[in-house]
Amino acid sequence: MCLGIPGEVIEFLPDQPDLARVDVSGVRRVINVGLLADDPPEPGEWVLIHVGFALSKIDEDEAAAALSFLEGIGQAYEDELAALQDSRIE
Amino acid sequence: MRFVDEFRDADKAHALAAKIAALCEPGRQYKLMEVCGGHTHTIYKHGLEDYLPEQVTLVHGPGCPVCVIPMGRMDDAMALAAQPDVIMTSFGDMMRVPGSHGSFFDAKARGTDIRMVYSPLDSLKIARKNPDKRVIFMAIGFETTAPSTAMTMLRAAAEGLGNFSIFCNHVTIIPAIKAILDSPDLRLDGFIGPGHVSTVIGCRPYEFIARDYGRPVVVAGFEPLDILQSIYMLMRQLSEGRAEIENQYARVVPWDGNVVALKAIGETMELRPYFEWRGLGFISHSALKVREKYAQFDAERLFSVPGVRVADPKACQCGEVLKGVLKPWECKVFGTACTPETPIGTCMVSPEGACAAYYNYGRLTRTRVKEASGA
């Protein structure tokens, strides 16, 4: 029910301004983008899809920021593991 | 899959788990509640509890809109479906919810015209294709889904559709969280905030939790790393003595929410003075109904429903599970009389219900799991 899936906007339907075709891993579906009327998505942008409607745009910058935080954590972890390996008390 | 696979990386999970463990004060127990049923589902589906230290317990909250529907409302829905010339349409999750006389699924077997839809727009399509029938959409969900129902009604109005209506069971999340906070049975340290509800209502509505109750909230995404990162952010707040609202799901959740969505809801729906929640009792201003202006789309006005309040079966302890007081396996009928095939209560029926998630995914002690993966 909370199911929201990211999908990429491919194109708008010519005669229906509220409808857009999106792609989710090679699967395409027409959804309603009326809830994003204040800032409609462009083809190539990503949206969050829930029960046939786009609820929100996916902010690529924020996504990149989230990922780089996670990369950083991962790297710090690896560094610590390496440090642990290298340091021997006996 | 983009924006999905990157948030499912096992190595980063280990790193986050180590950081979470490092933030635990020796001897202190931490109880964090994930409000949203979708989070409960992810936690069990990906075995996230395996990554948490013993000191951190996740408590499952009432954010499953299917789970909180009381039996009386289900009976009302069944009564609507049984009316002549009605086609009832519903999300898949509702098909097996038991009323006093079986579920939609059982009614379908007896010949009632009940159809599963993915979107309320599919329901509109059915209405257009069947002008001689009256199509009813069973509208459930929190603020995540209410905008879609609202837009569908606006569309129906624009098209002048005369045979479409909704049976409105939308509920709102804040009163439920407040009921949890006011409950004497629970002592929680922080909240993993609902992700998709927040795309609509934004993060401000949670501010009272930090300000008035002194508990931190982190609005979380639905991938495993999102949840682990959110737990890490909560633990950091707790160790630093902070109580703030943070947004881990910033790539999707705007701080101010979705104004268009809120306007659509406001245009077509209004708050009921009170509504009964399974397990939590009557909560004021916690659910939506169709406004007078859109009465022609309100199934409750167009048809008569019994409107009888039905108590939960005696054996059912869904209420306590929904409040997080009981873990699923602590319910007396869990797994024996109440299973996914023969559910007594909604926690077992909905795929997001804590009991269903635990039964389907988590039904092993941690030690057994470790034995098995070592074999």
Place this chain on the structure above:
Amino acid sequence: MTTGHPSQPATQDGRPERPGSPQPLPGTVREELVLDRIDRARRARPRVKEERITMSHGAGGKATQTLIEAVFLDAFRNPLLEPLEDAARIHVNGARVALTTDSYVVSPLFFPGGDIGDLAVNGTVNDLAVSGAVPLYLSAGFILEEGFPVADLIRIVASMQAAARRAGVQIVTGDTKVVERGKADGCYINTAGVGVIERAGTLGVAQARPGDAILVSGPIGDHGVTIMLARGELDIEADVVSDTAPLNGLIASLLAKTPGVRALRDATRGGVATILNEIATAAGVGILVTEDEIPVRLEVRGASELLGIDPMYVACEGRVVVVVDGDQAGQALAAMRAHPQGEQAAIIGRVTAEPPGIVQLKTAFGGTRIVDLLVGDPLPRIC
């Protein structure tokens, strides 16, 4: 922390209880008791609680199993039926023969990658092949709806002949019935098949043992997703086609090169997850599969995510699940990959001793969860 008396365990936070008051058990002990109670409930004799047949009874999951055991097995019980494998193995004048039957009620009748005729031949051929038999002869019974276009029937029958030729079998007998408009949804087909078992030994899921490897012959979920999309109700477009295919060639090649194969099953309705559960239950073993190793096409994953369903439960029509002696896993994999039907074969997991009857999945994420039998029916009438 404890008092030293086994009958007086301490509470979860270590505080000793007042003597005489009921002792709450520590968290993990309580959980174990509940899980044991659940295991016992699950092993209890199956009963059909519903008064009427529902779509769940046809989904291939728990309800189907219960119906088979409580109604059909109960009434027909005999040693040849009891194994409940894909085909019965019988002796006829000294020869070992496999006999099977299947009915096809798929909607729509024509879909990307094939039609009901393909399914009707391939499905029955495969049920014989996984029993270790060489498929030889099929029967074909048709139930046709009044008003069904003859041109469609001709198309379906042509598919059946082409499929039969590809599989090397002949359709040697049949039957036709017509029912009134409104019944039979166009066309229902039943096929029965016989084959001869020349190979020594018996294949069967009950023979799985700890250490065995589990393989699958290719990407899962193609057929079910194709059907779902072909119904046109979900407004989803994707380039997925049904994987319907005869597997007797692949299986013959596998069996010839790998003596240690214990069991074969074709993964139809209920998907790979159902097969894994059948193996675990029949042999009283555990199974651990690894999510990363299970081949799933990108589009099938996408469609499944969109709809919130799990590809492990989605039907295939041209995939075989193999249980083989662990030492021969590499051999089996090579044998399958050498055949056109098995190019994307993969080793997906192992049979374990514990916990018996339970299938577990190691997620891509590293955690572990259970894969239980399907409840309900996400994709009605797919084969």
